[in-house]
Amino acid sequence: MNLLFDIGHPGQVHLLRNAISILKSRGHEVTVTVKEIPNAQKLLDAYGISWLPLGRKYDSLLLKGFSQARYNYRLWKIAQDRKIDIAVGSSITIAHASLFHRMKSILLDDDDAAAVRLFSLFAHPFADTVLSPSALAHQRKHRRDVVYAGTHELFYLHPSRFTPDPSVAEKAGIDLSKPYFIARFVSGKAYHDKGERWITLEQKLRFVRMLEHYGNVYITTERTIEPELEKWQLRIAPELIHHLLSFATMFVGDSQTMTSEAAILGTPALKCNSFAHKLSVPNMLEDKYDLCYAFQPEEFILMLKKAEELLGMADLKQRWIKKRERFLSDMIDPTAFLVSFIENYPSCGHNHHRKENLV
Known part of the structure; x- marks a missing residue:
């Protein structure tokens, strides 16, 4: 088959790279x-x-709207030239372009509709299929919807896809025999982030200084870091951060994705932003599996106290490894699922729950 994958965010590279590699190895263009x-x-x-x-x-939301027509045309032209059969991604563009082309569009969406209203409004209705984690089954009721037992982060962090490498930490100058912490602070520039609240600089400094009583702190950021935080900045290739997350004592920050990544890797994770308690997939990780904890900005002191409580546990990482094992026992390898779903499309069927890996 002739396949197209559209990338709209760095995280989507991780999401799709394993499926891309497997499909290429099986002879697909x-x-x-x-x-x-x-x-x-x-x-x-x-x-x-x-x-x-x-x-x-x-x-800018206004400029996004104007540029979308250009994206649609360029992707449609590529689909025409390359005779694309199926397009895949978390992408409005593939949904729109497929309206004017014979290719089928498969969207991957792990967000609640209320959190990404524009994407739900302008992408879902035009897609042939929408794949979502089963934590969203209560919202995904259309015939185009397929839910599976997994999360987006498992596409690249499932044990079948990822093995932590201790040499990455050693090369970064991190002593794995001592506690250390990873912190992540986001830019908040995505359209669905507008009007949301994040950790303030004062709160970041307070948290980092508290953690320093227990071990070294390393901050990763997707933008220019505040001068006050530069002394803790971690400079490492972004494709290597998951190795450091896996061995870390704890993760703290305001990043949705990295909180989930840390939790799935078996690292206690605490986040503070105004999305806390509102999103189905993170809520599942917190409420069902007790792998992470979310706090509203006005709950920052509670977050600080929770971190201190956890750091008082002598067997903290061992507890999280057991929680992770329970979580993984309920999940599939979503990359294997996606590959089989594409190769067997459209006979996979719709409006049902997928627990099996399919391959």
């Missing part, structure tokens, strides 16, 4: 498109994935 997002393009290069540009990505 795979095209990857990406907007002008330097971090995403660098990740694709780091994984040896060739790509075609779709154009500049804008932070």
